[in-house]
Amino acid sequence: MQLSPGKIAPALRPPTLLNRMWKSRAAYAMLAPYFILFTLFTIAPVLMAMGVSLTYFDALNWPRFVGWANYLKLFLEDELFLKAFRNTMLLAMVTGPASYLLCLLFAWIINEFRGWIRALLTLVFYAPSICGQAYLIWNIILTGDRYGLLNGVLMRLSVISEPRLWMQTERFVMPMLIVVQLWLSLGTGFLAFVAGLQTIDGSLYEAAAIDGVKNRWQELWFVTLPAMRPQLMFGAVMQITQSFAIADVSLQLAGNPSVNYAGSTIVTHLLDYGGIRFEMGYASAIATTLFLLMIGSNKLVQRVLRRIGE
Amino acid sequence: MRSGKLNRSAAGNGLLFALMGVCGVFMALPLVMIVNNALKPLDEIFQYPPRVFVRYPTLENFADLFVLLSGSWTPFSRYILNTVIITGGGVLGHVALASLAAYPLSRMDFPGRKLLFSMVVLSLMFSWTVTQIPNYLIVSALRINNTYLALILPACAYGMGLYLMKQFMEQLPASLLESARLDGAGELRIYWSIIMPNVKPAWLTLAIFQFQSLWGNTGYLFLRDEQLKPLQYAMQQIAAGGAQRAGASAAVGMIIAAIPITFFLCAQSRILETMTTSGMKD
Numbered sequence: 260m261q262l263s264p265g266k267i268a269p270a271l272r273p274p275t276l277l278n279r280m281w282k283s284r285a286a287y288a289m290l291a292p293y294f295i296l297f298t299l300f301t302i303a304p305v306l307m308a309m310g311v312s313l314t315y316f317d318a319l320n321w322p323r324f325v326g327w328a329n330y331l332k333l334f335l336e337d338e339l340f341l342k343a344f345r346n347t348m349l350l351a352m353v354t355g356p357a358s359y360l361l362c363l364l365f366a367w368i369i370n371e372f373r374g375w376i377r378a379l380l381t382l383v384f385y386a387p388s389i390c391g392q393a394y395l396i397w398n399i400i401l402t403g404d405r406y407g408l409l410n411g412v413l414m415r416l417s418v419i420s421e422p423r424l425w426m427q428t429e430r431f432v433m434p435m436l437i438v439v440q441l442w443l444s445l446g447t448g449f450l451a452f453v454a455g456l457q458t459i460d461g462s463l464y465e466a467a468a469i470d471g472v473k474n475r476w477q478e479l480w481f482v483t484l485p486a487m488r489p490q491l492m493f494g495a496v497m498q499i500t501q502s503f504a505i506a507d508v509s510l511q512l513a514g515n516p517s518v519n520y521a522g523s524t525i526v527t528h529l530l531d532y533g534g535i536r537f538e539m540g541y542a543s544a545i546a547t548t549l550f551l552l553m554i555g556s557n558k559l560v561q562r563v564l565r566r567i568g569e
Numbered sequence: 570m571r572s573g574k575l576n577r578s579a580a581g582n583g584l585l586f587a588l589m590g591v592c593g594v595f596m597a598l599p600l601v602m603i604v605n606n607a608l609k610p611l612d613e614i615f616q617y618p619p620r621v622f623v624r625y626p627t628l629e630n631f632a633d634l635f636v637l638l639s640g641s642w643t644p645f646s647r648y649i650l651n652t653v654i655i656t657g658g659g660v661l662g663h664v665a666l667a668s669l670a671a672y673p674l675s676r677m678d679f680p681g682r683k684l685l686f687s688m689v690v691l692s693l694m695f696s697w698t699v700t701q702i703p704n705y706l707i708v709s710a711l712r713i714n715n716t717y718l719a720l721i722l723p724a725c726a727y728g729m730g731l732y733l734m735k736q737f738m739e740q741l742p743a744s745l746l747e748s749a750r751l752d753g754a755g756e757l758r759i760y761w762s763i764i765m766p767n768v769k770p771a772w773l774t775l776a777i778f779q780f781q782s783l784w785g786n787t788g789y790l791f792l793r794d795e796q797l798k799p800l801q802y803a804m805q806q807i808a809a810g811g812a813q814r815a816g817a818s819a820a821v822g823m824i825i826a827a828i829p830i831t832f833f834l835c836a837q838s839r840i841l842e843t844m845t846t847s848g849m850k851d
Binding site: 276279280282283285286287289293294297302304305308311318361371381382384386387392394396399405406408411451454455457464468474478488489490493501503504506543546547549553554557558 | 576577578581582585586588589592593595596597599600602603606615617618619621666667669670672673674677678679680682685688689691692693694695696698699700701702703704706707711722723725726728729731755756757760778781784785801805808822825826829830833834837838840841842843844845847848849850
């Protein structure tokens with residue numbers, strides 16, 4: 260820390276908060292550009308969404324305060340929201356943990372390889388998550404007529420006798436969305452796991468072997484997982500946030516609206532009210548609900564993960 | 570295989586590698602289809618029974634796409650320029666601001682440090698959809714609606730980049746800074762001439778991640794003028810053109826996927842180096 264001579268405070272009095280802040284002015288100056296934008300585009304919007312959710316607001320007239328009315332309507336009257344809510348919970352409960360475990364499993368297996376095989380495997384598993392709209396290829400795989408690849412394969416194997424309308428049949432929509440979402444979901448968390456496994460100190464394994472760890476499964480549980488706990492926490496945040504935000508896949512593959520709303524999620528419901536009907540107060544109530552769901556699940560899972568290896 | 574790995578049985582290896590093979594094929598198949606579809610002549614795209622692999626590869630889909638784009642009202646080059654400005658501005662701004670803020674957060678002690686960082690961590694826990702409507706209102710209030718800035722400014726302050734950069738700076742050895750501080754160097758000087766040269770892998774990682782998130786952005790919410798819209802938008806319009814444009818849209822699919830993959834491929838080892846420090850320590 261840089262101290263300017265002659266300005267040292269009297270020895271016994273601790274520096275006041277203002278004093279300390281003045282001394283750190285260089286730090287604040289460096290933080291300012293980022294945090295001004297961060298406040299403007301992240302903090303303020305969250306607070307605004309909470310505020311607007313208590314109003315009726317059509318984006319033209321000044322918002323009118325209505326109290327909890329939007330939330331009451333959301334949870335007591337809006338059956339489509341309840342359906343979207345159930346779908347979102349199902350998607351999150353299945354794809355969240357499943358993709359998390361898959362990230363971990365694949366990263367763990369990839370860690371057995373070296374060199375170009377390792378780089379290639381990492382690329383193959385990670386690539387779908389960065390290709391943007393590339394998941395539209397699933398439209399071709401899941402086409403409902405005989406030209407669809409899945410139909411073609413299943414008919415040749417005589418599993419089905421005539422083509423299935425995969426994305427237009429209510430009971431197929433969710434399972435198919437889950438499959439596509441899992442394909443898409445090995446993202447940043449996966450990379451963190453691959454990287455985390457690389458750095459675990461080899462001597463830990465040797466010590467564990469002497470202590471009686473007999474096979475790779477015990478090694479995974481007693482050595483590897485505790486050693487990469489920070490990455491596990493980071494990966495959990497990535498996978499949870501992503502699993503609650505599913506929308507584009509549903510809109511593009513199941514359509515908007517999907518058949519009997521079988522593929523609707525909280526986010527598609529939000530886009531419906533915010534982007535099409537311009538009921539901003541109601542849409543903000545949906546956004547706030549989603550925000551609380553995401554933060555709540557993240558905090559809960561962090562708590563659980565903190566216990567690994569303790 | 571790592572030499573001298575302990576506790577590995579042949580049966581376990583066989584089981585895991587077989588699993589890896591099956592899943593690898595599942596993961597790769599759609600990507601393989603994207604490439605093959607882009608190379609298929611039109612009659613093969615609509616062939617029955619459907620085939621994954623192309624029989625007579627051709628580049629005519631790309632030629633079609635080029636004709637379509639050059640025939641559009643707004644010149645093709647304009648869309649490319651827009652994409653370069655938006656992704657370039659968003660990437661440079663983000664790397665600059667995030668690394669400038671990451672230095673005090675990781676290496677200096679000041680009141681409010683924990684609070685600021687915990688807000689950044691909290692921002693990783695929800696998606697941008699939550700803030701979309703207020704974001705639109707704020708962009709309008711700032712009068713930057715329908716300009717490049719409407720996309721660039723919010724992108725500069727994404728949470729992920731600051732988080733990764735801060736974690737990466739934290740693992741730099743303390744001795745690196747101490748000698749400079751003893752010499753009386755100012756904080757800005759330490760940041761520029763000592764910290765920045767040592768976090769090159771993190772720069773590259775932030776740049777690639779930021780590019781990935783901006784590359785898919787069509788700007789539909791903020792950009793009204795055709796003159797300002799990015800390449801992604803133009804290509805999406807073509808892809809939405811239905812059966813008679815199936816060839817060109819297959820070419821679009823491949824271009825959209827190939828560019829981020831190429832960038833990742835070039836930077837893979839630097840990115841993994843950055844991700845080793847990505848862990849959350851409570």
